[in-house]
Amino acid sequence: MSIELTEPEDAKLLALARACRARTRAREGAAVRDTDGRAYSATNVDLPTLQLSAVEVAVAMAVSGGIKGLEAGVVVTDGLALDDRDVTVVRELAGADITLYRAASDGTVLDSRTT
Numbered sequence: 001m002s003i004e005l006t007e008p009e010d011a012k013l014l015a016l017a018r019a020c021r022a023r024t025r026a027r028e029g030a031a032v033r034d035t036d037g038r039a040y041s042a043t044n045v046d047l048p049t050l051q052l053s054a055v056e057v058a059v060a061m062a063v064s065g066g067i068k069g070l071e072a073g074v075v076v077t078d079g080l081a082l083d084d085r086d087v088t089v090v091r092e093l094a095g096a097d098i099t100l101y102r103a104a105s106d107g108t109v110l111d112s113r114t115t
Helices: 008-024 054-064 084-093
Strands: 028-034 039-043 045-047 050-052 070-077 094-103 109-114
Touching: 008 028, 008 039, 008 054, 008 070, 008 094, 028 054, 039 054, 050 054, 054 070, 054 084, 070 084, 084 094
Parallel strands: 070 094
Antiparallel strands: 028 039, 028 070, 045 050, 094 109
16 A cells, blocks of 8 residues: 655655656665755665665765754665664654655655654
8 A cells, every 4th residue: 555645845855766766777766855845865875885875865965964954755765665774864863753755666655654
C-alpha cells in the first residue's frame, strides 16, 4: 500500500529527489527541507574512498548552508527499507519530530518513519 503525500512541499521534495537521481543515474536520490523552507537535493556518493547515502549528502549540504533544523525528507531508492543511519542523521537535526519518506523510482511512496 502506498502513501499519498498530501502536503505540496513534501511532494516537491519527492520531485526533487527523483529528478536528482534520474539526472545522474544514481542508486539513491534524496531531498530534505530545512525549517526555513529551503530544499536540498542530492544523490549518493559511491567512490572507492568515500561512500555516503543520498540523505547524508543532502543533510551535509543543508548543514553547510547554515540551517537551524530540518522538517522533512524523502529518499528515492530501490532499497527494501529506510536505512537506520539515514534516520539517525535526520533525527540529529530535527527541531521536533519529522518524517522521512521512502519512495520507489516511479514516485510511489512506500513507507515512512517519524523521528
